[in-house]
Amino acid sequence: MKAALSSEQLEALRRIDACTLANAIETFHERLRNEGFANGTVHCLFPQLGTMLGYAATVKIRGSAPPTADGPFPDRTDWFDYIQSLPSPRVVVVQDVASRVGLGSLLGAVHANILHALGCVGAVTNGSARDLPAVQELGFHLFTGGVAVSHAYVHIVEFGGPVEIAGLKIKSGDLLHGDQHGLQNVPLDIAAKIPPVAGRILEKEKALIALCRSRDFSLEKLRAFVAGNT
Numbered sequence: 307m308k309a310a311l312s313s314e315q316l317e318a319l320r321r322i323d324a325c326t327l328a329n330a331i332e333t334f335h336e337r338l339r340n341e342g343f344a345n346g347t348v349h350c351l352f353p354q355l356g357t358m359l360g361y362a363a364t365v366k367i368r369g370s371a372p373p374t375a376d377g378p379f380p381d382r383t384d385w386f387d388y389i390q391s392l393p394s395p396r397v398v399v400v401q402d403v404a405s406r407v408g409l410g411s412l413l414g415a416v417h418a419n420i421l422h423a424l425g426c427v428g429a430v431t432n433g434s435a436r437d438l439p440a441v442q443e444l445g446f447h448l449f450t451g452g453v454a455v456s457h458a459y460v461h462i463v464e465f466g467g468p469v470e471i472a473g474l475k476i477k478s479g480d481l482l483h484g485d486q487h488g489l490q491n492v493p494l495d496i497a498a499k500i501p502p503v504a505g506r507i508l509e510k511e512k513a514l515i516a517l518c519r520s521r522d523f524s525l526e527k528l529r530a531f532v533a534g535n536t
Contacts, residue, residue: 310393318501324487330504343490344472353486358447360397369460370406379461401469402433410458415440
């Protein structure tokens with residue numbers, strides 16, 4: 307992966323809301339405008355926590371069916387070493403590849419605390435999460451496809467490879483940004499250039515909104531503003 311951003315650069319990105327960030331990324335023409343973000347099948351469970359930003363640690367799980375051999379699926383800890391090999395902050399991205407996605411949950415109070423201790427600020431999954439009050443109290447971000455009461459037969463089947471969550475393709479080490487509006491990938495080669503662009507976009511939007519709310523508003527002034535800012 308490309309070199310990690312400085313703490314100052316990360317904080318500048320964290321201060322940008324997801325919609326403004328998406329607008330700013332569009333100006334660089336790095337990707338098509340219908341790419342780089344998750345669709346509405348994954349939701350931010352704790353919008354009051356603000357913005358989540360971190361490098362993706364990718365994992366695949368299954369859990370809707372019991373093992374064919376005797377005994378439970380073995381617990382794994384090798385993926386913890388993988389998580390810590392990535393720069394911080396980290397976001398665990400869990401693709402549920404079971405035949406019944408989200409029937410059982412890997413992400414609950416126990417794993418949220420483990421992942422938090424490993425330098426993760428949140429987790430993303432097309433599957434489910436549980437123990438929501440405890441996870442929220444921890445301040446751990448969750449973006450999920452749903453909630454579940456049980457872990458069923460959840461087990462890790464793969465980690466470190468590419469995954470896909472709600473139409474968003476994610477590779478290990480990708481920089482992810484999410485808030486109440488949704489989740490998106492921040493291209494690392496332009497990440498440091500985004501905050502000033504986002505700032506200029508916000509200033510133009512504030513000026514337009516101020517005009518629309520002004521007593522001096524007119525269609526002529528609106529057209530003149532739009533013409534001067536396209």
